[in-house]
Every structure is written in structure tokens, then in C-alpha cells.
Amino acid sequence: MTWRAALRRRPAAAAVALMLAGCAATVAPPPASTVQIPAAWRTAVEGQSSAPVAQQWWQSFGDPALTALIDKALQSNGDLRVARARVAQYRALIGVAEANQKPNVSVDSAPTRTRQLAYNGVPYVTNVYQAEFQASYEIDAWGRLAALTDAATATYQAEQANSDAVALSIAATVASGYLNLRGLDAQLALTEATLKLREESAKLAKRQFDVGYSSRLEWLQAQAEYQTTAEQVPQLKRQIFEQENALSILTGGNPGPVARGAELADLQPPPVPEGLPSELLRRRPDIARAEYNLIAINANLKATRDQLLPSFKLTAVGGVQNLKWHDFLNAPTALWHLTGAVAAPVFDGGRVQSQTDSVAAQRDQTIYAYESAVRAAFSETENGLGAIVRLREQAIQNDARRATAAETLRIAHNRYRNGYASYLEELDAQRTLYSADVGRLQLKTRILVASVDLYRVLGGGWTRP
Structure with a gap:
């Protein structure tokens, strides 16, 4: 027979127990929730996939080099190793709490x-x-020790969710860094190819100036375009060098080169997954961490309140x-x-009540933090969906701009070749086409990175253990 059953059979004992229970400290009620879950997202993306987000979503890019980098980072990244060590620490603390029972x-x-x-x-x-x-x-007549064990368990679960959130962040950061690196590689290749054309144009302008076919202004302008393009090459190489070092550090190594896989032109963003705002609360490890923190503080509050019993x-x-x-x-x-x-304490000068009030205030802070995490998740997802849609629209305009620039260059070249225009017109058309090509590469990179960020804010296929 349990002590609770014994109390039910003995009314006098039950009355004493209820009287003693009334000696517990007073707990202020929690604040009312202010979170409102929207029924749907503001932005609709065409071609959404009904399949759930895979846990290894980065494999959807089809680049073995990217997959190898992320796998290495998930094994060796320093921040992730620290987070996993904290999980082991709080798992051991559960045993400490259980030992008191x-x-x-x-x-x-x-x-x-x-x-x-x-x-x-x-x-x-x-x-x-x-x-x-x-x-x-x-x-443990009042469940105080059990509450401390529950608090330790919830804190461990919060640390586990935090470790999963760190892993998701590391994977997304590595994927974004690699895609940016491939974008810089493509820009460098385009710039070096353009530099060769600029060099040929400058030599042609020099020959025509030497024979008196064109002015010194046209020759100097062609030389200036060559020098402007040449200036961008070391700048891009520096950015590539720094991006490689950053990726090497993220994967737990020393600064060094990074293996490449697919070219930027061959990389395609994975489909945008479907989902409702209400489902997001179960998909994101950072929201789960905030929820477990709230469970832990409520258990601590119960244990603190019962110290007067x-x-x-x-x-x-x-x-x-x-x-x-x-x-x-x-x-x-x-x-x-x-x-x-x-x-039983007789007089403690209000210490336990003050401790209870302090923990209750911590509980309120945790509630506010949970609500902030939920709102941040909604905002990040809306921004991620909006980025995909607007970048796609921008890419369409860029394609039209490049087609116009290419046609403009063709006409300017024919006019210059037939003697109807100066070489400056062709140089200007070349500059416009180069700008459109750079913009296309940058947009392709931004769309790929935006896809990574969207998968991250959707939880990256995370599920509660």
C-alpha cells in the first residue's frame, strides 16, 4: 500500500497531509501566452515538394565533395564537440539526481x-x-526529489536539442561556405577569360592607334578596361583563399585548400519542402531546447516551493x-x-519564499524566451521562402538583361567593324555584358545559399528523439 492510498483510508491523516501541503511556498501564476500561430505562410513558392526534409538534406545538391566536407565537420568541428561534451555532462547529472532518491x-x-x-x-x-x-x-513524500530528477532530465534533453541545433548550424554554414566558394571559383574563371579578351582588345587598339586608324583615347580606354579586369583577379583569389581557410577551420582542420566537386553551373537547388507554421514547432531543435528549458524550470520551481514541507x-x-x-x-x-x-523549517526569514519567487521569475523569463524562439522561427522561415521567390524573379530579369547586353555587344561590334562607331561603344557593351554575367553567377550562388538557409530554418529534417 502506498502512502497516498493510506491517506485515502485515514481521513485524519489525509487532513494532516493537506494541512502540511498548505505550508508550501506560494507560486505566482505564469504569464499568459502571446504566441499566435499563423494558418499559412505569407509567401507561396511554386514547385514545392510534398516529401519531408531529409536528415542529410545536403546530399540533394548531388556534390560528393560537399557531402564529404559536411560529414567531416559533423565529426571534427570544435564547437560541436563542445556541445556533445555538455550533453555527456548533463546525462551524468541525471544519475546524480536519481541517486538522491x-x-x-x-x-x-x-x-x-x-x-x-x-x-x-x-x-x-x-x-x-x-x-x-x-x-x-x-x-520523497512530496515529490521534491522526483522533481529535481525531472529537472535534470529536462535539462539534459535541452542540451541534446542544443547539440542537434549546433550540428544543423554547422552543416548549413559549411554548405553555404562551399557554395560561396564555388561561386567565387566561377567568377574567377569568368574574370580570367574576360581578361584574355580585354588583353586582345587592348593589343588591337594599340595596333590601330599605331597605324592611325583610331585615336589615342580609344587605345587608353581599352588599356584601362584591361587593367580594371586584371585588378579583380587577385581580389577574387584572396576571397577564395580566405573562404578555403574558413571551411578548413569549420571541418576541424588547419587552414588549407578545399577539394572541389561539381561546377557551379551543374549545381541545382533542391526542391522547396511543404509545411505549415504549426508543424515548424516540432521540427526545429532550438524550439525544442526552449521547451525543455521550460519543463526543467517548472520542475525546479516545484522542488524549491516544497522546501517548506x-x-x-x-x-x-x-x-x-x-x-x-x-x-x-x-x-x-x-x-x-x-x-x-x-x-521541518519553523522560521527561515522568508528565504524559501524568496527563492521560490526568484525561480518563478526565471520561469517567466524562460516562457518569454520560448515565445521569442517561436517568433524568430516564423520570421526566418518567411524570410527564407521570400528570398527563394524574389531571387528567382531576379534571375529571370538577369537573363533578360544578359540577352539584351549580348545583342548590344553584337551590334556594337558590327558597327565598329564597319566603321560606323568608335571602339568605345564596343568597350561599353563588353562591360555591360560582363556585369550581367557576374550578376548571373552571383544570383546562382545566392539561390543555392538561400536553399541551404531555408532547409536550416525548417529544421533540417530534425526529429525529437
């Missing part, structure tokens, strides 16, 4: 030799040989003792005692 048994032996005075003033020496064991157990502890001590070593080994005297202790 179990009996505590100890054994000690204390041989003692004493020289003291007798009643007549004559000193004498005595030996005492003893060994004993102690067993104690606190009856009486505690019940059972203690059993048993052992053997004798004044002579031979008798201690062969015929010791057995000693024991049993104790049932009830302890």
Missing part, C-alpha cells in the same frame, strides 16, 4: 587507542575496535565493537540503532 549505504572502521586519567589520577590506556555500516533513506528520513546504523583485538575478531559485541527523523 535511493538509499545511501556507507561502511567505516575506526580503531581507537586512548590514554586518559582514571578517577584516582593514574593514567591508563584503552583500545577500542569498532566497525559499522550506516544506511539512510529519505522518503517536512522531510522524512530513515537511518539504520549497525556494527560491532570490542576492547580487545582477539575478541573483536572472534566474539564482537553487536551494536545497532534505528532512527526515524522528521524535520
Whole structure:
């Protein structure tokens, strides 16, 4: 029969228990929730996939080099290793909390030799040989110890969710860094190819100036275009160098080169997954972390509140003792005692109530933090969907701009070749087409990176353990 069942059978005991329960500290009610979950997202994306987000979503890009980088980062990244070590720490703390709910048994032996005075003033020496064991157990009548264990468990779950959030962030950062690197590689290739054309144009303008076919202005303008393009090459190489070093650090290595896979032109963004705002609350590890933190603080609040209630502890001590070593080994005297202790605070100067108020304020802070995490998740997802749509629209305009620039260059080249226009017109058309080509590469990179960010804000296929 449990103690609760016993109370139900004994009304007087039940009345005493209820009276004691009323001695617990007063807890202020939590604030009302202000989170409103939207029914749908503001932005609709064409071609959304009904398939759920895969946990290894980065494989959707079809680049083995990207997959290898992320796998290495998930194994060796320093921040992630720290987060996983914290998970192990808080897993061990659950055992510490659970141990308080179990009996505590100890054994000690204390041989003692004493020289003291007798009643007549004559000193004498005595030996005492003893060994004993102690067993104690606190009856968790009010669930305070169980609440502390629940708090430790929820804190561990929060750290596990935090570790998963760090892993998701690392994977997304590596993917974005790699895609930006491939974008810089493509820009460098375009710039180096354009530089060769600029060099040929500058040589042609010099020859025409030497024979008097064109002015010195046209030659200098062509030379300036060559120098402007040449200036961009070391700038792009510096950015590539720094991006490689950043990726190497993220994967847990030293600064160094990074292996490449698919070209930027061959990389395609994965389909945009479907989903409702209400489903996002179950998909994101950072929201789960905030929820587990709230569970933990509520359990701590219960344990703090119940400190004013009486505690019940059972203690059993048993052992053997004798004044002579031979008798201690062969015929010791057995000693024991049993104790049932009830302890309750009478006056603590308001300490427990103040502690309870402090933990209640922490609970309110945790509620606000949870609501902020939910709103941030909604905002990030809306921004991610909006970025995909607007970047696609921008890419369409860029395609039209490039087609116009290419046609303009064709006409300017024909006019210059037939003597109807100066070389400056063709140089200007070349500059416009180069700008459109750079814009196309940058947009392609931004769309790929936006897809990574969208998968991140959607939780990256995370599920609760």
C-alpha cells in the first residue's frame, strides 16, 4: 500500500497531509501566452515538394565533395564537440539526481587507542575496535526529489536539442561556405577569360592607334578596361583563399585548400519542402531546447516551493565493537540503532519564499524566451521562402538583361567593324555584358545559399528523439 492510498483510508491523516501541503511556498501564476500561430505562410513558392526534409538534406545538391566536407565537420568541428561534451555532462547529472532518491549505504572502521586519567589520577590506556555500516533513506513524500530528477532530465534533453541545433548550424554554414566558394571559383574563371579578351582588345587598339586608324583615347580606354579586369583577379583569389581557410577551420582542420566537386553551373537547388507554421514547432531543435528549458524550470520551481514541507528520513546504523583485538575478531559485541527523523523549517526569514519567487521569475523569463524562439522561427522561415521567390524573379530579369547586353555587344561590334562607331561603344557593351554575367553567377550562388538557409530554418529534417 502506498502512502497516498493510506491517506485515502485515514481521513485524519489525509487532513494532516493537506494541512502540511498548505505550508508550501506560494507560486505566482505564469504569464499568459502571446504566441499566435499563423494558418499559412505569407509567401507561396511554386514547385514545392510534398516529401519531408531529409536528415542529410545536403546530399540533394548531388556534390560528393560537399557531402564529404559536411560529414567531416559533423565529426571534427570544435564547437560541436563542445556541445556533445555538455550533453555527456548533463546525462551524468541525471544519475546524480536519481541517486538522491535511493538509499545511501556507507561502511567505516575506526580503531581507537586512548590514554586518559582514571578517577584516582593514574593514567591508563584503552583500545577500542569498532566497525559499522550506516544506511539512510529519505522518503520523497512530496515529490521534491522526483522533481529535481525531472529537472535534470529536462535539462539534459535541452542540451541534446542544443547539440542537434549546433550540428544543423554547422552543416548549413559549411554548405553555404562551399557554395560561396564555388561561386567565387566561377567568377574567377569568368574574370580570367574576360581578361584574355580585354588583353586582345587592348593589343588591337594599340595596333590601330599605331597605324592611325583610331585615336589615342580609344587605345587608353581599352588599356584601362584591361587593367580594371586584371585588378579583380587577385581580389577574387584572396576571397577564395580566405573562404578555403574558413571551411578548413569549420571541418576541424588547419587552414588549407578545399577539394572541389561539381561546377557551379551543374549545381541545382533542391526542391522547396511543404509545411505549415504549426508543424515548424516540432521540427526545429532550438524550439525544442526552449521547451525543455521550460519543463526543467517548472520542475525546479516545484522542488524549491516544497522546501517548506517536512522531510522524512530513515537511518539504520549497525556494527560491532570490542576492547580487545582477539575478541573483536572472534566474539564482537553487536551494536545497532534505528532512527526515524522528521524535520521541518519553523522560521527561515522568508528565504524559501524568496527563492521560490526568484525561480518563478526565471520561469517567466524562460516562457518569454520560448515565445521569442517561436517568433524568430516564423520570421526566418518567411524570410527564407521570400528570398527563394524574389531571387528567382531576379534571375529571370538577369537573363533578360544578359540577352539584351549580348545583342548590344553584337551590334556594337558590327558597327565598329564597319566603321560606323568608335571602339568605345564596343568597350561599353563588353562591360555591360560582363556585369550581367557576374550578376548571373552571383544570383546562382545566392539561390543555392538561400536553399541551404531555408532547409536550416525548417529544421533540417530534425526529429525529437
